[in-house]
Every structure is written in C-alpha cells, then in structure tokens.
Amino acid sequence: MAFDIEDYLSVKKALVDRELEALLADGSKSPARLLESMRYSVLAGGKRLRPILALAAGEAVGADPEKVMPAACAIEMIHTYSLIHDDLPSMDDDALRRGVPTNHRVFGESTAILAGDALLTDAFGMLVAEGIRRGVSERVICEIVSDIAESAGSRGMIEGQAIDLALTGTKGVTLPEVERMHALKTGAMIRVSVTSGARIGGADEYQIQKLASYADAAGLAFQITDDILDIEGEGNLGKERGNDERRGKSTYPGLAGIDESKRIASELTRKAVGMLEGFDHRAGALRQIALYLGSRNH
C-alpha cells in the first residue's frame, strides 16, 4: 500500500489537536479571559508541522508516540506564543493569522502579551510533568528542556525575530543574512522538534546529528517554499499574498529569483532525504514529509 502523506499529516494533526485541546481544557481556575485567549491561538489550527516532525522522528527510531506527545505539544505551544508576540502592534502589527483575526485584535494587547508569556511558561511545566507521568526519563527530559530553551531563547528563535525586525525595511540585505535569520527564527525550533522526538526514542548521538541535518535542510526548504507561495500562491494561506514585499521583508525569491529559489529548495530536499540513508523503513514518514515540504503548493 502506497504511503499517503496527506493522509499521514491529517491523522497526526488530529492526534495533536486532541492533545492540545485536553492540555488547555478549562480547569476553571485560570481567569477566563486569559485561558480563552491562549486557547484561541493554540486551537486556531495551523499545520502542526513541528509536533508532527517530533512524532515522525520518534517513529524513525521506534519511540512510543504517547511519550513524544508532551514534547511535541510543548513545542507547538512555544511556536504559538511566538506567533502571538510577532503579530503585536510593536512587532509586525498583523491583523490576520491563519485566516482569523490575530490574538491582540480580539483580546487586546495586554492579554495577548500575557497569553504568549503563559503559553511559553506552561509549555516547560507541562513538558516536565506530563513527560514524567508518561515514563520519559528525567535525564531525557532535562536534555529536551535544555535543547528547547536554547532553540527558543536569546540565541535561537528570539535572536531570529530580533534580526528579522532589524532587517525589515533595510536595503541591501544579503542572502546569507536572510538564511541566518531563517535558521534562527524558524530553523532552530524545527530542528529541536526532530531531535526531541528522536531523543525520547533513545536515538544515539550519531542518529541525532543526522536528524538535525535533515531538519536544517528540510526546514530551510520549507521556508523558501513559504516565501515562494507568498508571491505565487493561490490564496488559501490564511493571509494575503505579497505580504512580505509590502512590508519590506527580504526573502529568498526576492534576492535569488523564483527559479533559483525553487532549484535551491529541491536541492535542500534531496539533502534532507539523503540524511535518512542510515535509517530503516520507519523513517519513511520523515522522508515523505521532506518531499512534501519542498514541493507543496499550499
């Protein structure tokens, strides 16, 4: 039976959605508005790419998906907090995200800031408490908390966002600068999604290195394709087309041209798939995800 990537993604997405819904269930202790604001953004949809990558990487080394889920969901909560804060008036000042009004447009700026702060904080607590409850070892939990904090912190995702703000509207930005910005802003969290799932599955350091390289290549291919879709896309992105250019964001296709960008994305996809050579058939989903990310049209 042929592997159907769209089917795989939608099955895993449903599992992740169900977990996130349960994790953010109303315990009716939090102030209603704060929890509502957190739920609004987390449950607004999204592809769940990061948690699915964590699950697929776990699968590649035989992890129990139940044990991977807390890390997968923690990473998605951290990703969501970053979107809420990036959309704020003092940052990108976005009105729409995933086809619906951004968090601060619905709940106001102060609640949006607090909802982001809370998702980031709760993600670490949940990862530890739920990980231990499901039998992940304390050693692996410590490794993952440390990796995620590094990837999300002042030398990872937040550094990427700071660079993005600094480059926006700047003339003469170079391709290496854009690449470094992407590697930090999106790449670091995509890599830690993959390595976290693998660590929970007991991967050795050689496997972790290969999977990290897989994630770096697939993550950049994903970002380049995203930028191309912003120019060529058929709507359906939940945001307007041509956003990047209007805002003075330097992009891959803007600097290298669309054809060259497509060529680089294909090459990165091939590289990502090549990193999986030493793995057995259980890495099939990771392989298909890389091919999908480098060639998707929505």
Added chain:
Amino acid sequence: MAFDIEDYLSVKKALVDRELEALLADGSKSPARLLESMRYSVLAGGKRLRPILALAAGEAVGADPEKVMPAACAIEMIHTYSLIHDDLPSMDDDALRRGVPTNHRVFGESTAILAGDALLTDAFGMLVAEGIRRGVSERVICEIVSDIAESAGSRGMIEGQAIDLALTGTKGVTLPEVERMHALKTGAMIRVSVTSGARIGGADEYQIQKLASYADAAGLAFQITDDILDIEGEGNLGKERGNDERRGKSTYPGLAGIDESKRIASELTRKAVGMLEGFDHRAGALRQIALYLGSRNH
C-alpha cells in the same frame, strides 16, 4: 557575634549580582541590542529578594550554595522579565523602575517584549544546564522546573498580573480579592524561591510544607509593607510615592487602613517565624529576613 541582617543581605546580593553578570556576559553571539536590553534590566539592581530567599532556604537545610545559585538566578531572571512586561505601555505604562527609565523607554517596545521573552526562556535553559553542571540531580531539576513553571505560569504569576489588570480602576474591590491577587502575582514566586533552595538541599516534604507556609506569610507581609511604603515612604523606592492610588490600584492599606495593615503585617511576620520552629540554627537567616521584610522602612 550578633547576626547583622543588612550585612547578610548585602553580601548575598553581591554574590547574586556577580553570578547574574557572568550568566549574561556578552558571548557576542546574541544580537547586541537584545542582550544589552536583557542586561540593562537584570543588572539594574533590585534587592535580589527571591534569590536571597532561595540561598537562605538552602542554608536552612544545609545545601551547597553553589548548587542553589542556578535556580536562584533563574528565578531572578523570570522576576525581571515580569517587571519588563508589566511596565509596557499596554500594561502599567511605567516610565521608571528602580530609579531608572523602564526597558521599553530605553530600547523600544518590541525589544523590551523580546528581552522579557528571552529572559524567561533562557532562565529555564540555564537552570537545567548549569544545575546539572554543578551536580544537582536530574530528579530535583525536574521538580524545580515544574514548580517554577507552575508558579510563573497561567495559574501563578501571570494569572496574578491578569487579575491585577482587571481590578485596576475597578470600584468595590474586596480585601480577599487583593490578597488573592498578591498571592498569585508575587506570592507564588516567593514561595518557589524558598522551596527550590530547600529541595536542592534535600529537604523532606514536611520541611518543604513548613517553608512554603513561611514564604506565604513572609511574602504577604512584604507586599503589605510595600503598599504602606508607597503611601508613607521617604522616597528612595526608585519610583514615585502614591503611585498605587493615582493608578486606581486597590491596596491593603487603602482597604483596611494603615494601622490595621501594620497589625496584619506583624502578625504575618510572627506566623512566618513560627513556621521555622522545627529547624535548627541554620534557619537563622530565614528568621531574620522575615523580621526584616515585615518591618522595613525602605
């Protein structure tokens, strides 16, 4: 030789300051402006009450202070992030903090938000990496990460800040509402400072319970004294007097009167000290800190 609390506090503060300075040293990898903004607020001073409480609680059960320090500094970093975000224009819109311009007034709003996010994220990563390096067990580190996230998250400090924003300017706020807001907004992090230090020292659950009650009583006494100083204080607070009233903040002395508030603060101090009865002379610093917090005049 008599125990000199002012001397104790200043010696410990210097140790904490030195650690924070080293932890936030310029590795010249972070974007200069982001790191500068983080350093500005963390190194702007402050009493370092939370890290000192962690050290003193560790002392009470014989902890190695070197092992307590990462948790102590992580809590101070999280405290600092909360001050940066609380001061933002959409929150309390403060111009001064600890006698100097607030972070967003110096670095702009987007950098202030990112500096807060980065301090929160880096705190968790540093706590784990540095804790392990200094020989704290992975089990204790997991307990502390979980406790701190719970105390700082959507059911702790952030819930307290959300309640504070909701109560500000509201008429007919009751004393129990103000007390609950304080318990969440400041109390939870003060409690986790004490329990983290104690856990690292190997305290048993009975000792943790007693120390948590100590922290709850001493923390509220501290907050009430703070509110009284806002009315009666002699300047030197690093902010203007009468701030709370001008902003429509309900306070303990505002609702219960100054004399009754002083009486309650004394009673809480007695209660805090009483919780230390089963501990030996090594709890002397905790005892003196409680007495100091309940009666300080600056």
